Amino acid sequence: MLGRDPSLPDRHTHPLLIRACAQRGSAREGAEAHCHAFKFGFLSDVFVVNTLITMYCVCGSLELARKVFDESPVLDMVSWNSMLTGCVRAGRVEDAVAVFDGMPERDVVAWNSMISAFARGGFVSEARRVFEETPCRDIVSWGAMIGCYEQNGMFGEAVALFSRMRGECALVDEVVLVSVLSACARSGAIAEARTVHALIVKTGIGSYINVVNVLICAYSNCGDVVGARGLFDACESRDSITWNSMISGCLRCGLVDDARALYESMPEKDVVSTTAMITGYVRGGRFSEGLELFRAAMRAGGIMPDEAVLASALSACARSCAVDRGKQIHAHATRNRATEGVMLRTALIDMYMKCGCVRDAMAIFQGMERRPAPAWNAVVMGLAVNGSAREALEAFDEMKRSGVAPNEITFVGVLCACRHMGWVDEGRRWFDSMVREHGIEPNGTHYGCLVDLLGRAGLVEEAEELVERMPIEPSEAAWGALLGACGKHVDCEAAERAGRRGLAAEPRNDGIGVMLSNAYASSGRWDEVVEVREVMRRRGVVKTPGFSSGI
Numbered sequence: 001m002l003g004r005d006p007s008l009p010d011r012h013t014h015p016l017l018i019r020a021c022a023q024r025g026s027a028r029e030g031a032e033a034h035c036h037a038f039k040f041g042f043l044s045d046v047f048v049v050n051t052l053i054t055m056y057c058v059c060g061s062l063e064l065a066r067k068v069f070d071e072s073p074v075l076d077m078v079s080w081n082s083m084l085t086g087c088v089r090a091g092r093v094e095d096a097v098a099v100f101d102g103m104p105e106r107d108v109v110a111w112n113s114m115i116s117a118f119a120r121g122g123f124v125s126e127a128r129r130v131f132e133e134t135p136c137r138d139i140v141s142w143g144a145m146i147g148c149y150e151q152n153g154m155f156g157e158a159v160a161l162f163s164r165m166r167g168e169c170a171l172v173d174e175v176v177l178v179s180v181l182s183a184c185a186r187s188g189a190i191a192e193a194r195t196v197h198a199l200i201v202k203t204g205i206g207s208y209i210n211v212v213n214v215l216i217c218a219y220s221n222c223g224d225v226v227g228a229r230g231l232f233d234a235c236e237s238r239d240s241i242t243w244n245s246m247i248s249g250c251l252r253c254g255l256v257d258d259a260r261a262l263y264e265s266m267p268e269k270d271v272v273s274t275t276a277m278i279t280g281y282v283r284g285g286r287f288s289e290g291l292e293l294f295r296a297a298m299r300a301g302g303i304m305p306d307e308a309v310l311a312s313a314l315s316a317c318a319r320s321c322a323v324d325r326g327k328q329i330h331a332h333a334t335r336n337r338a339t340e341g342v343m344l345r346t347a348l349i350d351m352y353m354k355c356g357c358v359r360d361a362m363a364i365f366q367g368m369e370r371r372p373a374p375a376w377n378a379v380v381m382g383l384a385v386n387g388s389a390r391e392a393l394e395a396f397d398e399m400k401r402s403g404v405a406p407n408e409i410t411f412v413g414v415l416c417a418c419r420h421m422g423w424v425d426e427g428r429r430w431f432d433s434m435v436r437e438h439g440i441e442p443n444g445t446h447y448g449c450l451v452d453l454l455g456r457a458g459l460v461e462e463a464e465e466l467v468e469r470m471p472i473e474p475s476e477a478a479w480g481a482l483l484g485a486c487g488k489h490v491d492c493e494a495a496e497r498a499g500r501r502g503l504a505a506e507p508r509n510d511g512i513g514v515m516l517s518n519a520y521a522s523s524g525r526w527d528e529v530v531e532v533r534e535v536m537r538r539r540g541v542v543k544t545p546g547f548s549s550g551i
Contacts, residue, residue, distance in 0.1 A: 050078045057086025062095075077107060084113045093121040112140045119148030143176040150179045155187035162196075174205050178214050185218035193218040213241045220249020244272045251280035269297070271306050278312040287320035294329075310338060311347035318347075323355035342368070346375045353382025373404050381413035389417035393426075408440050415449035419456065427453045448477025455481055 049072045056065035069075070069083045080103045087096035096117040103110060111134040118127035131137070131145040142165045149158035162180040165172070177200055184193035197215060200206050212235050219228035232238070232246045243266050250259035263269065263277050274297050281290030294313040298305065305313075310333050317326035330348055333339045339348070345364055352361035365371070365379050376399040383392035396414055399406060406414075411434050418427035431450050434440045447470055454463035463482055467474050 049074060050076075050082055053079060053082045053086065057082065057089060060090070062086055062090045062092065066095075077105065080104075081107070081109045081113065084110055088113050088117040088120065091120055093117050093123065108134065108136050108138050108141065111135075112138075112144055115141060115144040115148065119144060119151060122152055124148060124152050124154065139171050139173055139176065143173065143179060146176055146183075147179045150183045150186075153186075155183040155189070158183035159187070159189055159192050162192075172199060172203065174203075174208065174211065177203070177205070178211060181211075181214045181218050185214065185221040188222050190219075190222035190224060193222060207236075209235070209237060209239055209242065213239075213245050216242065216245040216249060220245070220252055223253060225249055225253040225255060240268070240270055240272070244270075244276065247273055248276050251276060251283075254284070256280050256284050256286065271304070271309055275306075275308045275312055278309065278316065282312060282315045282319060285319070287316040287322070290316035291320070291322065291325060298332075305332075305338075307338060307341040307344045311343050314344075314347040314351045318351040318354040321355050323352070323357060326351045326355065342370065342372055342375065346372075346378055349375060349378040349382065353378060353386065356386060358382065358386050358388065371402065371404065373399075373407055373410065376404055377407070377409045377413060380410055381416065384413045384417035384420060387420060389421040389423075392417040406438060406440075408434075408443060408446070411438075411440065411442075412445050412449065415446060415453065419449055419453040422453070422457055424453060424457050424459070444472060444474070445477060447472075447474070448481050451478050452481035 049068060052068045053065045056062070056068065065083065065086050069079065072079065080099065084096055084099045084103075087093075087099055096114065100106070100110060100114050111130060114130045115127050115134075118124070118130060127145060127148045131141060134141050142161070146158050146161050146165070149155070149161060158180055162176070162183075165176070177196055181193060181196045181200075184190075184196060193215075197206075197218075200211055200215070205211050212231055216228045216231050219225070219231065228246060228249045232242065235242060243262065247259045247262050250256070250262065259277060259280055263273055266273060274293070278290045278294055281287065281293065291313060294305075294309070294316070297309075310329060313329050314326055317323065317329065326348075330339070333344060338344060345368055348364050349361045352358070352364070361379070361382055365375060368375060376395065379395050380392050380399070383389070383395060392413060396406065396410065399410070411430065414430050415427055418424075418430065427450055431442065431446065434442055434446070447466065451463045451466055454460075454466065460482075467478055467482055470478070
């Protein structure tokens with residue numbers, strides 16, 4: 001301990017002791033060093049003061065740092081910047097602003113610190129204002145502002161600012177390039193990503209593993225999985241992020257088998273890769289393979305399934321109605337005390353609802369202390385599809401009373417409930433309330449539900465008018481619902497109009513072609529049946545055969 005050191009410290013070596021305390025993160029030893037500095041009169045040395053401020057900030061004791069700062073008779077630019085940096089690191093934006101406003105003079109470090117402070121707090125417009133006011137911007141200034149946009153989801157602005165930077169600042173560094181490349185990846189800006197890639201090669205950092213990882217994400221996110229795979233194959237030293245980025249890229253592009261081959265080649269599989277693979281199987285409709293992978297990962301050991309893995313496996317159970325396996329996963333999660341998370345509980349509710357086990361689902365829901373929107377949505381939708389339409393709408397009312405705002409998924413459940421019961425007036429009213437009361441623009445699924453509701457009630461003309469005046473391109477669900485209503489109520493003319501428009505919009509949709517063909521057949525118009533089937537044959541459209549999803 002410092003107090004037991006028999007040697008007398010001096011003002012030159014004492015800051016080194018304080019700095020060592022900061023490196024160890026020991027505020028207690030740092031406070032002891034502070035006492036020695038006071039005892040031997042070192043607090044009149046600005047170097048000692050600055051080291052103390054930095055030490056307290058690094059150790060998370062911002063109040064003690066501020067006390068040293070306020071009581072010091074000697075402050076310089078480093079003192080002010082150290083205090084400002086400490087406030088930024090602690091996320092104390094208001095304190096950072098106070099320090100910045102009180103500075104007798106500001107250098108580029110101070111301006112950059114304020115950009116970072118506002119960026120971390122999500123105050124993008126304030127960060128941009130400081131950036132524009134900075135009198136002497138350097139590469140850190142540009143990087144901080146580009147990073148601010150990227151971190152706050154403003155990817156287009158990040159790319160645009162990078163283009164401006166290239167015109168005003170000749171230098172770029174790894175931090176800037178990675179930030180803008182991440183923005184390109186998340187916005188699908190493939191042309192800009194290739195430009196950044198060329199700069200990366202030019203600056204000689206193309207072999208850096210973190211740069212390679214972001215490049216793989218950028219190309220795969222933009223749909224260029226071949227380019228991503230080329231980077232992956234050329235990479236000599238891959239880490240887990242490299243493997244997971246490539247696997248996720250393949251899955252994003254629908255190449256599930258390629259992703260599985262990569263997964264099997266991984267030197268060391270982890271939770272991230274396993275979760276990605278199971279989720280990929282579920283999204284691709286290959287539920288049994290997703291469950292088999294989950295079981296294999298559990299048998300192999302070494303991977304402790306987290307909430308995301310369990311939720312993905314439960315989703316596979318829900319989609320394949322494998323309730324027994326879902327119960328096994330539930331039991332495993334309970335034994336390992338993993339059922340406290342909201343994500344997993346919501347997945348359990350969804351699984352039990354889709355498997356028809358409404359009582360089990362509601363027991364989990366009732367036991368939740370905090371019920372976010374996804375949990376409410378699972379209940380509303382689950383009750384609706386299980387024939388409990390009144391209970392679904394009651395849950396919807398309770399959701400609103402509890403202060404949880406409904407979203408677009410909630411209204412799919414509400415409209416499904418109305419459709420199930422044939423409540424046309426209620427369906428119209430809830431559909432209209434989406435925009436009027438909740439500010440939610442209906443999507444293709446909402447329109448499809450309402451079209452189906454009207455069609456089932458025999459209101460074929462109104463359903464057709466709704467499809468005609470949709471502000472968005474009618475979805476497959478909307479066309480299918482309208483054609484189904486036309487066939488049920490033998491309105492061949494409306495079926496012909498809907499079918500031909502639907503085929504024009506979705507020429508490779510086998511369902512629309514088959515339903516139109518069936519409508520013609522029900523009216524004895526065999527020539528038109530042959531014509532539709534010939535058009536489907538020329539376009540290479542093959543009716544998807546039925547299959548059993550039993551496991």
